[in-house]
Every structure is written in C-alpha cells, then in structure tokens.
C-alpha cells in the first residue's frame with residue numbers, strides 16, 4: 001500500500017516538475033526571444049496576455065512539486081528527524097533542493113514584479129531589457145541544474 005502511495009506521489013511530483021521546468025524553459029528560450037524581435041508595445045501586450053495563463057500554471061505546478069517533494073522525502077521517505085536532515089547526505093541534498101526551489105520561486109516572483117521597470121520603458125524596451133532577461137534565464141537554469149542534480153543524488157541515497 002505504501003509503495004502504491006509513494007509511486008503516486010512520485011508520479012505527481014515528476015509530472016508537476018516537468019510542467020514547471022518545461023514552462024520556464026519555454027518562456028525563457030521561446031517566448032522572450034520571440035517577443036524581443038517584435039515592436040515593444042506589441043511585445044508587452046502579448047507578454048501580458050500569455051502571462052495571464054502562464055503565471056497560475058507555473059505557480060500551481062511549483063507548489064505541487066514542492067509539496068510532493070516534501071511528502072516524498074519525509075512521510076514517505078527516510079527524513080523522520082531534524083538530526084537526519086542535517087547530518088546525512090540524503091537529508092542535506094533534500095534540504096539543498098528545497099532551498100534552491102524556494103529561492104528560485106522567490107527570484108521568479110521578483111523578476112515578474114520588476115518587469116515594468118526592468119524590461120519595458122513605456123512603449124519602448126528598456127535599453128538593458130535583453131541583459132535582464134538573459135541574467136534571469138542564467139540564474140533559473142543554474143537553479144534547475146542544481147535541483148535535478150539533487151534528484152539524481154537522492155536516487156542513490158546521497
């Protein structure tokens with residue numbers, strides 16, 4: 001029974017992770033580069049109409065990943081005490097994944113709330129719009145790589 005529940009939780013965790021990382025990558029490598037080739041007013045209107053759908057999807061997927069990851073590591077995994085969390089390789093790796101996930105979620109929120117000042121300048125692109133988007137993409141990609149590395153390590157009990 002526990003194996004079935006663990007498998008279901010892990011399935012939901014992985015599916016939500018795919019949606020969360022996939023939509024971030026699509027936004028960073030497809031949507032933004034396409035928008036930057038369009039006139040700024042049109043790009044802004046398009047961004048705002050896609051964000052209306054993308055933001056809730058990414059937020060819900062991110063929450064589900066985190067929640068299922070917490071359940072998978074604690075109730076359905078080996079982390080049963082604070083001691084285990086901070087003294088074993090598995091506990092530390094899990095903690096790193098959780099912190100990086102929280103950090104990148106907050107970072108994404110900060111990026112989106114600062115878009116007005118950082119990317120748009122009225123009906124023009126801000127002169128540093130491209131750099132702002134590139135640095136956001138770089139930080140997100142590093143975070144995804146670290147989180148995925150943590151998932152692989154935990155698979156081997158590390």
Ligand code: HEM
Nearest residue numbers: 014017018065066069070072073097098101147151154155
């Ligand atoms: C977008 C982010 C994430 C993705 C794409 C992801 C993906 C995965 C994948 C594919 C596995 C299966 C690994 C395997 O069995 O080989 C896994 C397992 C797991 N994940 Fe995540 N994960 C993410 C974030 C997190 C976070 C933030 C946490 C911690 C809160 C977490 C906790 C776990 C745990 C505990 C396991 C089980 C590891 C084990 O004991 O085998 N994950 N995850």
